[in-house]
Amino acid sequence: MQSSSISRQTKLSLLKVFIENKSLRFGKSIHAQLIKAPTFDLIQTNHLINLYSKCGHPGVARKVFDSMPERNVVSGSALMAGYLHNGMPSQALHLIKEMSFEENFEHMNEYVFATALASCSEMRALEQGLQCHAYVLKSGLVFHSHVRNALLHMYFESLSMEDALRVYESVPGFDVFALNSMINGFVGSGRLSDAIDLVSGMSKEVELWDHVTYVAVLGLCAASKDLRLGWQIHDQILRRGIQFNVFVGSGIVDMYGKCGDIESARRAFVELSVKNVVSWTAVMAAFAQNGLFEEALKLFLEMGIYGVQPNEFTYAVLLNSCAGLSALKIGDAFNAHAEKSGYKAHMVVGNALINMYSKSGSIEDARNAFGDMRQRDIISWNSIITGYSHHGLGGEALEAFHDMLTKGEVPTYVTFVGVLLACGNLGLVDDGLYYLKIFMKDLGIQPGVEHYTCMVRLLCRAGQLDKAENFMTYTCTEWDIVAWRTLLSACQVHKYYNLGKRVAEHILQLYPDDVGTYILVSNMHAKANRWDEVVKIRKLMRGRDIKKEPGVSWIQVRGETHVFASEDKKHPFMSQIHDKVSELLSQIKLIGYVPNIDCVLHDIEDEQKEEYLGYHSEKLAIAFGLISTPSGAPIHVMKNLRMCDDCHTAVKLISLVTSRKVIIRDANRFHCFDSGLCSCDDYW
DNA sequence: GTAGGGTTAG
Incomplete structure (x- = not known):
């Protein structure tokens, strides 16, 4: 690019375009020309600070800032924003102090304080936030909507809804940004009825609502599981001809999912013209939240076919689906997958791993997942x-x-x-x-x-x-x-x-x-x-025509789920399984097992009852586990009902004679059988 | 020329 042939105005316009597109390479070429220029240009140099800030190089922006013979408030606020948006909010606050010491600075403006307050929010620095609040009150900068909104946000972050409400009410007039912030603040702090009051109070200004308002209100419907309100909002979005962007679309899917209307969630998803990883994850989450874990896992495969890459939230949904199915081995596979793609370090993934391992019966792995986390939140601890x-x-x-x-x-x-x-x-x-x-x-x-x-x-x-x-x-x-x-x-x-x-x-x-x-x-x-x-x-x-729900147990061996019902004869290895059960029962009888025939509710002769006990589904599943896994491997079994007393006694002894850990997840809790004892202490 | 609100997890 020839420097002399480009006018100052053209250079400025080009810089603006490069900043907007984050084209650092082209922006740098303008920088080179400015360095060669005989005179210093404040505005153009401020643009450069903005360029480096937006392109993720706040350090370079700082160098430009330091090299300036003359600076103004814009130079400072552009650099502050650079620090804030590149994860260095404390540097932004440090800079505002430096600026206030420099005498040649004009008075601080609303840009500086909007950024300063946002930095306080990010750092949860309530003390400094309060100082900023005092200054903007005194100077009147609080009447700038950006400042006011940054203030609102700061109070949300420090969980002070009352202060936020005071700020909101202190300035009359409708501001869609402030409204959106308030709705999200109320929903985020669980004050759903306040949020509903606010929204219904704003229903007259509905023509001023924007995309973000609808996303926030859909979030409110989801949080309060208010499907009727959800329908109204969905309907209103259609009637007002609000363009479906990916945020609104995902919000609708999520709302139907959280309200338990899985069919509408599915339909809303299918109808989205643009789908990204968020919309895919939202619909997978909708299935998982409604107990359709296998559907969620299937959708993941479909998502892959469309070439959409998972992110940390996708892994969290997948792992929670595995937790719902107690699918330990598949969960392990997703764990490895998340690690390879670099998402394991995210807190949501760590939390989901704890949940998956714990619900799949492997508390040791859950403990390790917890121990591996670099950062933990209340969910991790819970x-x-x-x-x-x-x-x-x-x-x-x-x-x-x-x-x-x-x-x-x-x-x-x-x-x-x-x-x-x-x-x-x-x-x-x-x-x-x-x-x-x-x-x-x-x-x-x-x-x-x-x-x-x-x-x-x-x-x-x-x-x-x-x-x-x-x-x-x-x-x-x-x-x-x-x-x-x-x-x-x-x-x-x-x-x-x-x-x-x-x-x-x-x-x-x-x-x-x-x-x-x-x-x-x-x-x-x-x-x-x-x-x-x-x-x-x-x-x-x-x-009363009450029939016992059939007892069903299942076990996963080499990636396949084997399901057993009482008296089931369908499994291909059934004769070996029955032989194994008989063998186990005679083994444990030697050490004191007495069949507890009271656990058989069917109207049959007592002699038959003992035989019947041997066909209880968990015994079949355990026997299959014993013959199809290497000796010493723990056996994980799931059961749909509460374990019966007879099986409980028998499995304790089986764990003793086979030297195997047997972990059973029944309808109530986990039973970890080891060396003749159960982790429930015979109380469940 | 610089600043504010948004979707998916538990």
Whole structure:
């Protein structure tokens, strides 16, 4: 490029284009010409600072800045923005201090403070943010909408919605940026009804809403699972002819997914004219959130066919789908995949790995995934704490909880579910009550039915069933079937037959079709030799036409899932499997196994019942695992129902005679059988 | 000439 032939104006226009397109190479050639020029040009040099800032070279921008014989406020604010957008917000704040010392600077303007406040947000530097707030109030810069919005944002980041609200209300008039920020602020801090009030208050200005407003409002519908509002907004977007960009499109898919309308999510996705990794991930997430994990995994293959590359969120969705399926081996494969493509270091992926390994029964791998993380957030801690608890490792869970407090992390609603479960594993009644009544209260967390159910379980485990019943009577909450079944199951374990009978009657009044309750109460009466009661229950079941949901277990061997149902004869290796079961049963009988025929609910002769027990699906799956994996390898089995007492006893002994770890995920929890013991301590 | 709000995870 010939320097002399290009006018100053042309150079400026070219620079603007190069900055916009981030064409560093061409921009540099203009820089070369400016260096050769006989006179210094402030505006052109400011453009250069902007060029290097936007192209990811704040260091070079700084060199240009330092070499200037004369600077103004634009030079400074351009460099500040460079620092901010290249991950150096503290340098931006450092620079504003330097600028305020230099006398030849004009007064600070709104650009400088918008950037300074944004830097404070990024650093969560509330102290310095407050100083900026004071200055912009005094100088009147707060009336500039960019400044005001940066202020709003700063208060969101420091979780101070009240201050944000004051800033928002201090300036009259409609500003779509401020509205969008406020909606997202309310949704982000869980104040959904405030968000809804704000949005309905702004419905008259609907013609001023833009894309971002719709994305924010769709997020509100998703967070509040308000499908009706979602429909209205979707309809309004269509009627107003809002162009579908990829943000709005993904927002619609996500909204339908989170509201549980998977068909609409799928349709909205198919109709998108432009799809990117975000829209693909959104629709995969929609499937996964609604329990359609295999569909989500299938979509990943389809996405690959279209040449779309996954990102960290895609891996998180995939891993969570594996968690839903307890697909340990596939999860392992995605772990390797994420590592190779460089996404493993992302926190969302680390969190999803903890979740996947923990839900697939491999708590050791979950522990390692947690240990490998460079950065952790509350989700990471909650995942590992609840993971330990579900695996019966109460001590580890409480240790992690205390670690977390030491690191300054603030526990949440979910944290305390894990903590109370851990107290349950360890039988720590007083600790549990302390966490529920004092710790949670101090943090302002209102306990929910999950916490109360943990308390019931804890009291039951400690054998204080009367207290548990009292607790349920006098605690004001919407008790669900899980809680009632917890109490009933304890009545069986602790032989509280009268209470058990009362509880069962109560449950069956509320849930007359709950098979689990029939099984539990019938087992309980059998244990007490109350055969008249057992017969009554069977009659009741027959009268109400209640059929036991068939027990199904499955196991993954070399990437394939093998499904077993009771009395299943379809598997190609069934005769070997039955031989193996018989072999195992005679082995464990030698060390004291007595078949527990009360676990068979069918109306058959007692002699047949023992044979029947051998066909329970988890026994078949374990036998298949034993004959098809190398000796010493742990066996992972999933089951759709709660494990029965007989299988539980048998598997403990099987783990002893075969020297194998057997990990079973049943409908309630994990059982890790090792050397004749189970991690649930026979309480589930 | 410099500045502000957005989609996918748990």
